[in-house]
Each structure stands twice: as structure tokens, then as C-alpha cells.
Amino acid sequence: MSDWTEFLTVPGAVKELYEVPPGLDVCDLFYFHVDERLESVTLGFDTRNLPTNPREDWLGAEFNTFEFYVQFVGVTELRISGWTGQPHHDFSLARTVGGRLVVTISGADAGQGARFLATEASLVKSRVYLAGGQ
Template identity: 45%
Template sequence: MGDSDWTLIIESAKEVAGTYATPLSLNDCELSYVQIDERGTSVTMGFETPVLPSSPPPAWAHKSYNAVGFYVKFTRVKELRITGWDSSVREASVNLSSRDDGSLRVSVEAEGAHLDFVGSAPLLTRAHPFLRAQD
């Protein structure tokens, strides 16, 4: 499944997806956050994008923003593999693929870095608008 289809396999993302006229690709987003929780066997990934929704949620109506951020949490993580990862990884290619057992293979590739795992029950935990500093 391509990265632009991510909202089809992350049920809770459909509400955010409905605010965009065209599908929001994960590869149009910057990877801003990765948290690996070994106790809860979860991985939470944060993304930021300057692509703004064409029909923003009513709660965002009176806010000033030029970017949108959101977090996706994967639970029951197994087969976790990390190579060459550091805090500078932001531009990454993200691929989600469904497996026969209902889980997802998540693969993140960046220059000199790779993150790969199998997870279940992905959940969009938060979506929020914000003002991003201009370069």
C-alpha cells in the first residue's frame, strides 16, 4: 500500500484525511518525532507538513497556522530494527504495508538511516495546527 493510502489503514486518520481535497502523502511530511517505548512495546511517530487542509476542522477556524502536525502510534511492536539513526533524520520515506495477519510493516528510509518494525492497531493520537518558523 502506498504512503498516500495511509489513511485507509489507520482508521482514526480518516477524520483528518477528510479535511484535504487530495490525499496527504506521508512522504510530503517531515518526520519530526520518533519515540520507542519498550515497556509498552509501541512506536509513536510525529509528522509535520506545510500542506494545509482545504476544509480545516471547525476547531482550527480562528487559529493562525502555516503547518499541521500529527502523531501516529503503533502498538504491539515486534521485529524492530534500527540502523544509522540519529536526531537529524527528518526527511524520510515512509512505507506502510498490510500483512496477512492484520498487522502492518512500517519502513522508514532516510539517508544513512533505516527504521523498520511490525506493529498493530495504529492510532492517530493527535492532529494540530501550528505556526512554523519560516527559513
């Protein structure tokens, strides 16, 4: 996948944390929220690929996981099928000729996934934390 951060309204929000941002293929999707009032979809991811340039307020803390949320606004044509909430998904982000974002999420099982169009995407929250397990 191409650099997904280029689809963000402010790509630097992630790029300032990483020399090379992790691909969404190495991130687990753990949060999928549809807000029909704001016509938005918020996706939450986490990854063990840690920031190479952590924020100053994270220094000194012990952490092994980076968590972040991307909010897509101006969402239309939302289609969800066979959603099971499993963390591993394939993502596709692209732009239409008119400049809209096309987001496609495919699950491990056939027929599982989601697709929608959005006008923009923003990083709305990020943090690091110490997760148990491997």
C-alpha cells in the same frame, strides 16, 4: 505510496480534515518515540500541506503547518540502524497476509532507518501552528 490513512484504525480522523490527505513523502518526521512498556512506537510528522477542512477550533487562527502523531501498537521486530534524526525519510506501509502492519523508514544515508511490525495504528494528536522560516 498508497493512501497511508487506510492503515489507521479510524481513517476518518485524517480524512475529515483533507479532501486528499498529504502523502507521508511530503511530511517531515520530527518525532520517533519507542515505549517498550506499551510495545508502541509513536511517530510525529509535520507538513505545510494544510487541511482543506480545518477543525472549527482552528478557524480564525493563523497557521502554516499541520502537525500530527501516529501511534503504532503491538510492536514487534523493531530494528533501528544509523538513526540521525534528520527530518526527511522514505516510508513504506504494508500489511502482511496475517493483517499486521509492516512499517519501514529509510533515511537519506545508506543503512539509516527503522523497521517494525504492529497490530494497529491510530492518529493520537494533531494541531496546526504558525511555523517560522520556509
